[in-house]
Amino acid sequence: MKRRLLFYILFLFTAAACQREKPVQSEASRPVEAAPALADSLPDSPATGAVNSRSWHHLGRRTSRSAPLVVYRRGVLHGPDTAALPPSEARLHDLTLKASEYFKIDPTQPAEVHGREGTVVRIPAGSLVDNSNRTATNPVWVEMKECYSVADMLLSNLTTLTPDGELLESGGIVLVRASANGQQLRLAPGQAFQLEMPGPASRRKELKLFYGQGGRGQQPLRWVAAGPAADLPPPAAVASSTDQMPTYGNGPADINKLVRYPQTAVENKTEGIVYASFMVDEQGRVEAPSIVRGIGGGCDEEVLRVLRQTSGHWTPARSGGQAVKVKMMLPIRFSFHEGLANADETAVASADTAGPSPVALATDDEAAEVQEQSDRRVYTCRKLGWLNADKPIVLGQAVDFTVPVDVEPSTSIRLVVEGSAAIAEARPQADGYAFQGIPGGRKVLLIGTQYRNGTPYLALRRTVAGQASSEALVFQETTLEELERALEKIQ
Structure with a gap:
């Protein structure tokens, strides 16, 4: 009896040891979220029945985890x-x-x-x-x-x-x-x-x-x-003049105490002036903070974080005894010195002003000047x-002309007006590919592409729009890499 019991226990132990070990689910083994279908790419199920698989890679970290924006x-x-x-x-x-x-x-x-x-x-x-x-x-x-x-x-x-x-x-x-x-x-x-x-x-x-x-x-x-409504962001109802501008705490020095030099900026020795535009409403809240001109390295995000942290704690502007909304600008200078490398979080050394105040608030006129100098275009979409x-491109006298190329489904003919990013498409017709409304007398580049039996072909020819020419485009076999390099030389 004892032998049977010992044998039974030994059998159970051996069976348990031979079972497959349950895999540990790691980050890499978790299912990857499917990508949304792209409306301007190939169908997910081509005519062959093969499924076009699309998968995601892991996302990089966002710039600032603490910023509300x-x-x-x-x-x-x-x-x-x-x-x-x-x-x-x-x-x-x-x-x-x-x-x-x-x-x-x-x-x-x-x-x-x-x-x-x-x-x-x-x-x-x-x-x-x-x-x-x-x-x-x-x-x-x-x-x-x-x-x-x-x-x-x-x-x-x-x-x-x-x-x-x-x-x-x-x-x-x-x-x-x-x-x-x-x-x-x-x-x-x-x-x-x-x-x-x-x-x-x-x-x-x-x-x-x-x-x-x-x-x-x-x-x-x-x-x-x-339409014109898209040219600029919607105008805010802000006061054009005030008796008293908004203030925070006891002055700019209190804002400066909140700013920390980002670690990335310290490591890269990034320094310079960050210009932030924002509005202070009737309740002292910060609205629409944005960077007009930044320096990167996390400094732009740090200024936005500080502005949002101060929201609700400003003393609003007043005009005629009433609280009013005012647009402002905050320029903060990040000045690097070697001592910052040994500090985890170090206050900004100085701001874009001379004198005792480490931070200064610019006037609305100064904000407009910086905005005008900024190389950015802003649209409301x-x-x-x-x-x-x-x-619209300056046409002068518009001309029509045809490129004598055999019409095939895989052929595409484009025209680029030299010195600009104006691109026209030719329409196929019986005697070739026709362009309409092209600036006459302008130098243009004709670009022909074909894709036959898995092989790309490219044709390039410079000419002047409107000049009579029977010279046909000559297509030459190429590769995707050579095609890309050839087109990159256009500008």
Whole structure:
């Protein structure tokens, strides 16, 4: 009996030892959230039946975890997934499409998204809704695609034409979309987001906002003017003059005590002046804080954090004995010295003033001067999607002409007006590809692309619009890498 009992215990122990060990679920083994479908890329199920898989990478950390305004400065790049695409199913532009950058935001909080090429998108809290007009509350993916060069526009199958065929000159094209749980979102009625684009300040008044019209199956897009309301952010009801400006505590020194030199700025020895614009309302609250001119390294976010920390603790401005809302500017100088490297959190050494005050508040005139000098263009956008900063190109005498090329489904002919980002598309007809409304006498570059049997072909020819020429475009076999390098040489 004892032998049987001993044998039974030994058998149970051996069986337990031979069972497969339960895997430990790590961060890497957890399911990856699926990417939202891209409306301007290949279908998820090509004709072959193969499924086009798309997956996400891990997101980078946001810039400042303590700021109430969440700033996302670096997202995840995600371009077309061509590994599973048979060459016969793909169009050339699907393979060369500029990669998008993705940011995961909390739609219940105001979010500020920074693209890699300088685009800034500011999305108000509660402004995104689904197709049933339900306000988004779960995490939202914001997609941004930045096309500021002619090469990026061409590779992404973009032109600068209106629905009527008017040729525009672009200062930059940006795609901004939002999705949650695989569903595309839109702005709620009456809502808008702010788009800030890099570019010369001298061209700010020339370039107007245009919305992309059309979509998949109607590419390239056509551009429709957004109207004058998009040129500048909505004006706030602020006092033009006051008897007494807002104050915080006992003066600027109390603001300076709240500022800490960011560790990243210390490590990189970043220094300079951060200009922040904001408004103080009738209750002493800080509204619409934004960086007019920053220096990076976390210093911009630190100034925004301090402004939001002081909200509700300002003594408001007064005019005629009444509290009024006033626009202000705060310039803070970050001055690096070697002693900062040994301190975890060190107060800002000085501000942009001489004298005993370490921080000074600029007047509204000074704020306007700094804003005018800033190389940024700001638009109020009431639609998500493709956005374009454009101006009509000076035509002179418009001309029409045809490029004698055999018409094939895989052939695309574009024209770039030299010295500008004006891109026209040729329409196929019986005797070739026809351009209409091109500035006569201007130097132009004709660009032809083909994609046959999985191989790209490229043709380039410089000419003058309107000059009679029977010289045909000559297509030469190339690679995707060589095609991209050739187009990058245009500007």
